[in-house]
Structure formats: C-alpha cells, structure tokens
Amino acid sequence: MSEPITTAVVRAAELTASGLPHRAIALLRPALAADPLHPEAWCGLAAAHLDAGEPDPALEAAKRALVLGGDRSWAQRLTALALSELGRHTEAAVAARECARRAPGDWRCLVVLAEVLASDPGGRREAVAVAREATRLAPEQARTFQVLGDAALRVRDWGTAEHAYRTALRLDPSAEDVRANLATVRRKRGAPAPTASPAAEALAAAHALVWPAFSRLAAVLVIGGPLLLLAGMPRPTPATGALSGALVLLCAVIVLRPAARGRAVRRALLHLPRHRPEVAVVATAFGLALLVLVGWTAALLLGASTVQPLVVAWLCALAGGTVVVLGRTG
Incomplete structure (x- = not known):
C-alpha cells in the first residue's frame, strides 16, 4: 500500500x-x-x-x-x-x-532561463543579464548569485563572476561548489586563491545568519514605529506602553535567535562588528533604537505622555534599515 x-x-x-x-x-x-x-x-x-x-x-x-x-x-x-x-x-x-x-516576478524562472541560455554559446551574454535580474528580484537567495557567477564565468567576465560568487558565499557559506568556482575565477585573474581559516568560516556563517535577522528587525522597527504613533494618538497612555513593550519583546526574539546556533556562532557574532563595518553600523543604529524604545516604554508605564523618544527611535531604525537594504542590493 x-x-x-x-x-x-x-x-x-x-x-x-x-x-x-x-x-x-x-x-x-x-x-x-x-x-x-x-x-x-x-x-x-x-x-x-x-x-x-x-x-x-x-x-x-x-x-x-x-x-x-x-x-x-x-x-x-x-x-x-x-x-x-x-x-x-x-x-x-x-x-x-x-x-x-x-x-515575471518569480526569480526561479529567471534562474532556469539563465541556466538554459548559458548552456548555449549563442545565449551566454543574455544569460548574464537574465541572472543579474534574478539577483535583483531575490537578493537574499544564494542560488541567484551562483547562477550569475556561473554565467559570467562562461563569458570570462571575471569581475562579475567573483563578485557574484562572493555574495553567494556570504549568503550560504556551506556551498563548496561556489567556493571552488571562486578559486577558479581568482586563478584565472592571476590572484592567489585564499584558504579560509576556521575563524573566517565562522565569521562568514555568522554574517549569513545576522543579515536576515537585521532585515526582519528593520521591518519590525520601521513599521512598528508609525503604528505605535497612531495607537498613541492623541496622547500615549500606559496601554501604548504595553504595545511598545510587546514590540520590544518581538525584537528581542529576533536578535537572540542567531545566538541560539551554538557557542562557535555566538563567539563569531561577538567579533563580527570588528570585521564587518556594515554590521557595526546597523547594530549601533538598531541598538540605539531599542534602547530609546525601552526607555520610552518604561516612561509610558510610569505615566509619561510624550512621543519624542519614539520619533528618535524610529529615525535610528530607519537609518539602520537603509544600510540593510543597501547592503543587500550593493
């Protein structure tokens, strides 16, 4: 049966x-x-x-x-x-x-089209353009950058291939075939292929975990700020503070999830801001936003009725979110 x-x-x-x-x-x-x-x-x-x-x-x-x-x-x-x-x-x-x-909005269709075009010598240039569009539609998918790298490799566009493979590895550090192709590109360009140390691997894995978490945190804070402002009109009350507290708890869950992956990842997360400046900038902006939001929540629960701290927190979150978006598309 x-x-x-x-x-x-x-x-x-x-x-x-x-x-x-x-x-x-x-x-x-x-x-x-x-x-x-x-x-x-x-x-x-x-x-x-x-x-x-x-x-x-x-x-x-x-x-x-x-x-x-x-x-x-x-x-x-x-x-x-x-x-x-x-x-x-x-x-x-x-x-x-x-x-x-x-x-037209399905990146998987573009990935297949790029793969098919790249297998035909007459379609390889178009394959690069199609794969590039797939990365624009799905910048969080390692597969789109891998296909872009493969297409660029076939037309000997070493710069595009190296950038695509590096991005794919940032999104998925476990992709050994991508790592091998990156070494091939660097060899073709005349540059020595780097041998990644365990520490570098841990940093890459931590970065692949923390950037999606930053994306979720940006969405929660940037959208949550105006919603809290609306909920607190015409004047915020302790009930608004309770909503703000719930938002802070949700942010805490998003922040702590990557740290639950094990001691090695937690250690890498602590060292990541020193090695990746964009992580340090985003972490600082979101940290300030959350710190101000926590203080505002406590003040509301104690009877305050101001919204200025919420505006400051939202601007910090907006700054961090802008860096996240630029980091994903750059």
Whole structure:
C-alpha cells in the first residue's frame, strides 16, 4: 500500500534534496500509479529524475504535469531543464522564456532561463543579464548569485563572476561548489586563491545568519514605529506602553535567535562588528533604537505622555534599515 500521495510528494522532495533521487523515484512511482492526476507528484518525479541524471523520464513527467495543470511554473521550469540536458537548447529556451513570461516576478524562472541560455554559446551574454535580474528580484537567495557567477564565468567576465560568487558565499557559506568556482575565477585573474581559516568560516556563517535577522528587525522597527504613533494618538497612555513593550519583546526574539546556533556562532557574532563595518553600523543604529524604545516604554508605564523618544527611535531604525537594504542590493 503506497503512502498518501501528498505525504509521498513531501517525502520525495526531502529525499531528492538529500541526494537520494532514486529513492524518491521509487516512492513516487507507486503513488502516481494510484493517483495519476496529481500534477505536483509528477513535478516531484521530474525533479528526482533530473537530479539522478535521467532527462528523458524527467521530460515525460514534466509534460504530464503541464497537461494536468497545478503549478505550471514549476512544470515549465522542469521541462526547460530536461530539454537543456537533452541538448535541445532551442526548445529549452522557448520553455524557459514562457515560464518567465507567465511569472515575471518569480526569480526561479529567471534562474532556469539563465541556466538554459548559458548552456548555449549563442545565449551566454543574455544569460548574464537574465541572472543579474534574478539577483535583483531575490537578493537574499544564494542560488541567484551562483547562477550569475556561473554565467559570467562562461563569458570570462571575471569581475562579475567573483563578485557574484562572493555574495553567494556570504549568503550560504556551506556551498563548496561556489567556493571552488571562486578559486577558479581568482586563478584565472592571476590572484592567489585564499584558504579560509576556521575563524573566517565562522565569521562568514555568522554574517549569513545576522543579515536576515537585521532585515526582519528593520521591518519590525520601521513599521512598528508609525503604528505605535497612531495607537498613541492623541496622547500615549500606559496601554501604548504595553504595545511598545510587546514590540520590544518581538525584537528581542529576533536578535537572540542567531545566538541560539551554538557557542562557535555566538563567539563569531561577538567579533563580527570588528570585521564587518556594515554590521557595526546597523547594530549601533538598531541598538540605539531599542534602547530609546525601552526607555520610552518604561516612561509610558510610569505615566509619561510624550512621543519624542519614539520619533528618535524610529529615525535610528530607519537609518539602520537603509544600510540593510543597501547592503543587500550593493
């Protein structure tokens, strides 16, 4: 008796991500025999076949998913990748372009289009431009920068490739293939490939953890400030202080989550501001914002009715948030 197909799809995705695509295929085949009208299961099967290096059955499964509907964007991406693996580059480009046309805001479609174009010598320059657009849409995704680096590497644009690979490693320090490609780029440019020390690795991992936390903190503080101002009109009261206290607690949870990853990460987090100036600037701005916000909360609970400290806290948060946004897009 096969598992319920939705459970099988989730489990198959986990197996494929863990490098066990053949086990995912063995799981999905009987599930699809029992329920052949499940488009997500066909997509999962196509993804597993691609990961196993079997483009022919992957293309067949992706086409079945396209016919059945469901997430057509996923099915089209898989179709494009399978066609590319089969050397049918023109058809692959058509499928990838259709995916990008149907979902212009989906960075995954652009990533696949860039990969397909980069595999064809005539499309490699366009692949760089498409991958660059993917990084603009999803600057927090290491995969977009990896694909940009791969495309730039193929056209021998060493500067773009190195910058893209460095950004990808900042976002995902565990990507060894990216690290190897970065060493290749540096060798091509005539620069010695650096050997990262354990301390440098820990700092990179800490940076990859702290920057998303800064993004969340910026959103909470920049949006929360005006909301507190509205809640306290015409004059803030102790009830406003309670809301402010809840905001401070939420910020504390965001700040403390990266430190829960272990002693090595906590130690790296403490040293990070000395090695990454942008981290020091953002931490200072958000620290001042939270310090002022805590003082204002206490004052409100004791009966004060001023909003000036809230404005100061919000301006500090806005300054820190601006650095976060510039750090992600720069």
